[in-house]
Amino acid sequence: SAGAVKMQPKAEEVKFVTRNDGYVHIHPSSVNYQTRHFESPYLVYHEKIKTSRVFIRDCSMVSVYPLVLLGGGQVHTQLQKGEFVISLDDGWIRFVAASHQVAELVKELRCELDQLLQDKIKNPSMDLCMCPRGSRIIGMIVKLVTTQ
Secondary structure (H helix, E strand, O other), rough: OOOOOOOOOOOOOHHEOOOOOEEEEOOOOOOOOOOOOOOOEEEEEEEEEEEEEEEEEEEEEEHHHHHHOOOOOOOOOEEEOOOOEEEEHOOOOOEEEEOHHHHHHHHHHHHHHHHHHHHHHOOOOOOOOHHHHHHHHHHHHHHHHOOO
């Protein structure tokens, strides 16, 4: 029999897209440089440098729910071409939700988390795990992230 086997890209061929710099590559000194496949297409990084091309260092893969719940900017939901879309960062990052209900629940959970963090900033001595509202929100997030 004959056929083709999909090859993993070489380490120097792996690239990601950023909003401001276009394609970036993982720096050869990064622990993730030899990683050729990521379960999620999203990375967070600490440092970006430009030498022969733009590189990122100190990066970690991040999956969809942590990105939606903890990423910057407002979360928006909208119907596009029959699919419910959750968007971040003015629509630059977008995810298709399984249903309208899932999209709205994720958006609401993000709003609740943002409010909980604002309450914690106003009252630093507040124990989020002992507070009934805080423990419910944190428990829901932990369950969502660990079972995704």
